[in-house]
Structures are given as C-alpha cells and as structure tokens.
Amino acid sequence: MNSVPAYPDFAPLSLEMAREMSPFLVKLPDGISEYSFAGFYLFRERYQYRATIINGLLAISGTRRGKRFFITPCCGTGRKTIDELFRSHDFWKLISPAFLRQNREWMAEAGYEPQEDRDNYDYLYLRTELATLSGKKFHKKKNHVNAFELSYPDHSLKPLNLETRADALAVLESWVSHEENPDDTDYLAAKEALALLDQFEMTGQVLYVDGTPVAWTLAETVADGRIAAVHFEKAKVEYRGVYQYINYAFANSLPESVEFVNREQDLGDEGMRQAKMTYRPAGFVEKYRMERP
Numbered sequence: 001m002n003s004v005p006a007y008p009d010f011a012p013l014s015l016e017m018a019r020e021m022s023p024f025l026v027k028l029p030d031g032i033s034e035y036s037f038a039g040f041y042l043f044r045e046r047y048q049y050r051a052t053i054i055n056g057l058l059a060i061s062g063t064r065r066g067k068r069f070f071i072t073p074c075c076g077t078g079r080k081t082i083d084e085l086f087r088s089h090d091f092w093k094l095i096s097p098a099f100l101r102q103n104r105e106w107m108a109e110a111g112y113e114p115q116e117d118r119d120n121y122d123y124l125y126l127r128t129e130l131a132t133l134s135g136k137k138f139h140k141k142k143n144h145v146n147a148f149e150l151s152y153p154d155h156s157l158k159p160l161n162l163e164t165r166a167d168a169l170a171v172l173e174s175w176v177s178h179e180e181n182p183d184d185t186d187y188l189a190a191k192e193a194l195a196l197l198d199q200f201e202m203t204g205q206v207l208y209v210d211g212t213p214v215a216w217t218l219a220e221t222v223a224d225g226r227i228a229a230v231h232f233e234k235a236k237v238e239y240r241g242v243y244q245y246i247n248y249a250f251a252n253s254l255p256e257s258v259e260f261v262n263r264e265q266d267l268g269d270e271g272m273r274q275a276k277m278t279y280r281p282a283g284f285v286e287k288y289r290m291e292r293p
Contacts, residue, residue, distance in 0.1 A: 007054035007084070010061050013044040015199060017051060024058040027074040028098040031223035031285050033122045033264045035073050035094075038200040038220060039231065042189040055081045061089065069093045076102045079110045086292050093117065095288040114288035119268035122285035123276045124260045127228070130251035130279070137280050145248050148241030152209040157249055160204030160216055165194045167206050167213035168234075175234045190232045193218060202231070205253060207246050214239045215246040221258065228254055229262040247279075 003016040011017075018037045025035045033039060040049055040060060047062035055078075060071040067090040072082075082092070095114050100107070107114075133142040149155070158164050169191070176187045193202070204218035215235035219228045230250070235242040251261060262285060266273040 002053075004051050004053050004058070007052045007059070010050035010052045013041050013049050013051060015041070015196075021051065021058060024074045026222075026224075028096050029223055030096040030098050031122070031124075031227040031229070031260070031262055032094060032096055032287065033222070033229040033231070033262050033285070034071075035096075036220055036222060036229070038193070038202065039229075042193050042196075042231075043186075045188065054084065057081055059085055067091065072099065074099065078103075079106050079112075082112070089292070091289055091291045093287075093289040094120070095290065097286050097288075100288065112290065112293070114290040117287045117289040120265045120287045120289075122229075122265055122287070123263045123279075123281045124227070124283045124285060125263060125279055126282045127251055127254055127258050127261050129282070130247060130261055131254070133248060141244055141248075141279065144241040144244035148239070148245040151240055154210050155245075156208045157253075158206050158208065160197070160206050160218055162197060164206045164213075165197050167208075168204075168216040168218075169194050171206075171213050171216055171236060172234050174236050178237060186232065190218075190234065193232060203228075204232075205246070205250050207235075207242070207249065209239060215242050217246050217250045219250070219261075222262070225257055227260045227262050228258045230264065 002020060003014060004020045005011050022037050025037060028035065043049070047064055050061045052059050052061070057077045058073055062069050062071070068088065069091045070085045070089045071094045086092070092114070100114065129138070133145060160168055172187070172190055172194070176182050176185065179185050179187070200220065202218050202220040204216060206213055207215040217230060217233040219230040221227065222229050233243070233246060235246060260282065263276060266276055
C-alpha cells in the first residue's frame with residue numbers, strides 16, 4: 001500500500017513515506033540540499049509539508065507566510081501537470097537547473113520563465129580547501145583554527161551517533177538559550193534530527209574540550225556521494241574559534257570521494273551571506289522559482 005496518495009489528495013509527511021519519496025529525491029545531479037527525505041521531513045512542521053503523486057511526479061506542497069508553494073524534485077513532466085498544481089498554489093520553488101533542462105521545450109512553448117532565487121542558492125566549497133585552509137585567502141580562518149587548538153589543547157572529536165547524541169543535545173540547548181526568537185531558528189528540526197538519528201543516513205561529529213561537548217555538526221551525502229550537505233552545525237559560542245574548528249575538522253573527516261561541501265543557503269540574510277562568502281565558495285547550487293502565471 002502506498003503511503004503517498006495520488007493527486008488531488010495530499011498527505012502530511014511521515015517516516016513511512018521515505019521508501020516512496022527517496023527515489024525521486026536522488027535522481028537529479030545538482031546536489032540541492034533540501035532534496036533528501038530528511039531535509040523535507042525535519043522541516044515538515046515549519047512549512048506544513050504535504051505530498052502527492054500527480055501523473056507519476058512527486059509533488060510536495062508547503063506554506064510559508066500565508067502563501068502556498070509546491071516543489072517538484074524530479075523529473076520530466078508536462079504543462080498539464082504544472083498548470084494543475086498552480087491552480088491551488090501561489091508559486092513554484094526549488095526548481096533545479098537539471099529539471100529545467102529536462103523540461104526546457106514545453107516550458108518555453110508555455111511561456112514559463114522561472115527566475116533565479118539567489119537567496120536560496122546553496123554554497124559549495126571544495127572539501128580539500130576546507131580541510132586544509134591553506135593559502136592567503138584562508139589566512140584568517142586558519143588563524144581561528146590555530147587559536148582554538150592553542151586555547152584548548154585538550155580537545156577531541158567523536159562520531160555523532162547514538163552514544164554521543166546526548167552530548168550534541170546539550171550543545172544545542174546551550175546554543176538556543178542565546179537565541180532571541182527560537183521559533184524562527186532550526187532548533188526544533190535539529191532536536192528532532194538528533195532524536196531520529198538512527199532513521200536517517202547522516203554523518204557527523206561532536207567536538208569536546210576537557211571532556212565537555214562544545215560543538216557538533218550533522219550532514220548527509222547527496223549527488224551520488226560527491227557532495228556532503230551540512231544540515232546542522234551548532235556550538236557553544238563562548239569557545240573562541242569553535243565554529244571554524246568544527247567546520248575544519250568535519251571537512252577533514254570526509255572521504256576523498258566527497259568533492260564538495262554544501263553549506264546550504266543564506267536565505268537573504270546579509271550577515272549570513274557575508275559569513276558564507278568569507279569561506280570563498282567554489283560555486284553555487286542554483287535554484288529557481290516561479291510565481292503563478
């Protein structure tokens with residue numbers, strides 16, 4: 001029995017849907033950070049995600065700031081399907097370059113012209129650069145890493161797994177205590193990711209100083225293992241250089257088969273954009289959106 005209903009019915013995301021949804025989410029090569037079952041499931045409450053299968057296409061419906069949107073992770077489709085989805089949605093988002101290439105002909109004939117969604121571009125970094133921080137362009141980042149190592153000589157790393165997730169949760173609670181508006185953060189999604197650690201194929205690390213957990217990161221591989229998408233990275237801000245160090249250490253822990261690290265989008269936040277740019281991205285995962293015609 002299928003857990004994802006046929007259109008026009010939509011159903012809230014459930015863990016049982018993973019088997020049906022995952023094949024649609026891994027077919028495109030772009031490496032969009034949201035395109036994993038965990039990526040959708042962990043943020044299902046924030047965006048009120050619901051899923052359907054329409055003409056053989058997985059469509060995910062969501063709501064944000066009073067507007068309804070839909071997402072079509074993969075693959076070829078036609079105007080009839082998209083027109084139908086637009087009847088009940090305000091816009092179409094997270095359209096990948098590969099999707100546009102596969103559907104270029106009918107979209108051009110229909111006058112469909114998706115626009116670049118720069119605020120949602122994922123930042124791509126070369127794993128080797130994050131793991132070495134060599135050269136002038138990373139001089140300041142390497143100084144932060146060196147400062148952390150000198151300030152906290154008794155530091156260590158452990159895999160983030162069922163044995164260490166309580167330590168990661170302690171860091172998360174410390175982190176959120178400094179946030180003015182926790183509901184506007186990814187706190188709940190991060191907390192659930194830790195609770196469901198054995199349900200998803202994710203990898204991560206926990207960083208300790210003098211035996212006390214001070215930071216953690218959690219990621220999953222996408223694009224056939226070429227890209228590691230970092231979904232969560234939290235730290236106790238009172239430890240100097242802690243974010244730079246966990247970033248550096250995690251890149252070092254990844255296998256050579258991982259070419260890029262995807263550190264997700266800046267959501268139009270200027271401070272976050274500047275911070276992401278200081279790590280000198282090697283490129284971006286482009287995303288497009290389109291308003292109702």
